[in-house]
Amino acid sequence: MKWVEAVPVDSKPCGACSLCCKLFDIDWLEAPKPAGKWCPHCKPGAGCKIWQSLPSRCATYYCVWRLDPDLAPIWRPDVARFILSHAHEEAPLAVLVDPAFPDAHRREPYARMLAETARGILEGRGSTLVVFVGQKRTLLFPDAEIPIPDGVQLHEIRIEAQTGAGGRFWRPTFPNH
Ligand code: SF4
Ligand code: SF4
DSSP states (O other): OBBOOOOOOOOOOOTTOOTHHHHSBBOSSSSOBOTTSOOTTEETTTEETTGGGOOHHHHTOOOHHHHOTTSOGGGSHHHHSEEEESOBTTBSSEEEEOTTSTTGGGSTTHHHHHHHHHHHHHHHHSOOEEEEETTEEEEEETTEEEEOOTTOOGGGOEEEEEEETTEEEEEEEOOOO
16 A cells, blocks of 8 residues: 555644554655554654654645545544545545554444445446555445455456346456456
């Protein structure tokens, strides 16, 4: 998982949240770190210890909670225990879950609201949310969460709409490697 830059449209503060300093791969510091491990410069709850010389890529990242003025405080990542991110190079909308709370996105009201978001994206774009918990990846559908096999690239996945007794639903097809 790589962290890429986004343009902020709002100035909601990070407060005590530092979760992006844990959940992303970071390869632009003198000591690269994998997803799920705290950056050595982070003091969780207090922020970045090198804020006076903050790397530009750190200074220009904003999660969806920072970007969307309508997203309520329960979506702040240190409260939700997951990050919603538009600025993820592998997924149009990613849910990066803290591995210490791997079911965080399955709690209510998050599960219901993420399912509604998935339905909206599927109906509009034919893609869906990707959930990352450490190295595990799943596709989130309104009625199911389906694991992505190891080695499959996101751009290789095909998602098709189907109609069943309960109405319209979507399922993925994965390539054979
Ligand atoms: S995850 Fe979002 S709210 Fe938390 S520190 Fe990063 S940008 Fe700020
Ligand atoms: S350098 Fe600072 S802002 Fe960047 S990941 Fe590390 S703790 Fe976070």
